[in-house]
Amino acid sequence: MSVAAGDSVAIVGASGSGKTTLLGLLAGLDLPSRGSIVLAGQALDALDEEARAALRAREVGFVFQSFHLLPSLTAEENVALPLELAGREDPARVREVLQAVGLSARARHYPRQLSGGEQQRVAIARAFVARPRILFADEPTGSLDHATGKQVSDLLFALNAGSGTTLVLVTHDMHLAQRCQHVYRIDEGRLQRQEHVAA
Numbered sequence: 001m002s003v004a005a006g007d008s009v010a011i012v013g014a015s016g017s018g019k020t021t022l023l024g025l026l027a028g029l030d031l032p033s034r035g036s037i038v039l040a041g042q043a044l045d046a047l048d049e050e051a052r053a054a055l056r057a058r059e060v061g062f063v064f065q066s067f068h069l070l071p072s073l074t075a076e077e078n079v080a081l082p083l084e085l086a087g088r089e090d091p092a093r094v095r096e097v098l099q100a101v102g103l104s105a106r107a108r109h110y111p112r113q114l115s116g117g118e119q120q121r122v123a124i125a126r127a128f129v130a131r132p133r134i135l136f137a138d139e140p141t142g143s144l145d146h147a148t149g150k151q152v153s154d155l156l157f158a159l160n161a162g163s164g165t166t167l168v169l170v171t172h173d174m175h176l177a178q179r180c181q182h183v184y185r186i187d188e189g190r191l192q193r194q195e196h197v198a199a
């Protein structure tokens with residue numbers, strides 16, 4: 001599979017078919033036993049773990065189904081973390097992305113004080129704060145009710161369109177998949193491009 005810059009791509013398939021595994025491989029979190037992956041012009045198998053981590057920090061954002069916020073940090077501290085780890089603190093950028101996800105008023109709240117939808121919006125702000133070229137999202141609406149999931153996916157597509165960030169998402173939701181420019185299905189170990197997707 002090949003994903004062009006700025007594209008939105010959905011990966012669908014049955015539970016256990018390997019969607020999360022594929023996303024982890026594409027993001028350089030894991031290495032394949034066979035085959036090769038080129039991420040932002042770099043062949044991942046040519047890089048050691050440290051160089052892959054640096055590439056991820058520079059180019060990749062990741063959003064998980066279960067948010068994965070640090071419970072002991074406030075919303076704004078969670079969002080600031082990728083910049084701090086990269087040694088480029090930028091409070092103005094943190095405020096800007098919190099505003100972009102509509103959570104300026106919640107900046108000092110801890111994850112347990114936020115709803116699921118708000119937590120996922122914090123996670124999206126965190127994924128976007130360092131201006132990644134590619135955002136990977138693993139069932140980003142899978143833990144949310146329909147209306148909240150719609151808000152979160154609207155936000156992902158707005159950020160995809162507004163910042164030119166490539167979006168690769170895994171979902172069970174065919175309505176969400178249909179909103180992507182391209183849809184791939186994993187079935188019995190094979191990845192197939194879907195030309196026409198029925199909801």
Ligand SMILES: Nc1ncnc2c1ncn2[C@@H]1O[C@H](COP(=O)(O)OP(=O)(O)O)[C@@H](O)[C@H]1O
Pocket residue numbers: 013014015016017018019020021022
């Ligand atoms: N760390 C692991 N070690 C071994 N098998 C795994 C591991 N993670 C997932 N699997 C297996 O790999 C297959 C694909 O899993 P996964 O990528 O999580 O699927 P999906 O996200 O489509 O539900 C499943 O059979 C799963 O049990």
Ligand SMILES: [Mg+2]
Pocket residue numbers: 019020021138
């Ligand atoms: Mg999965």
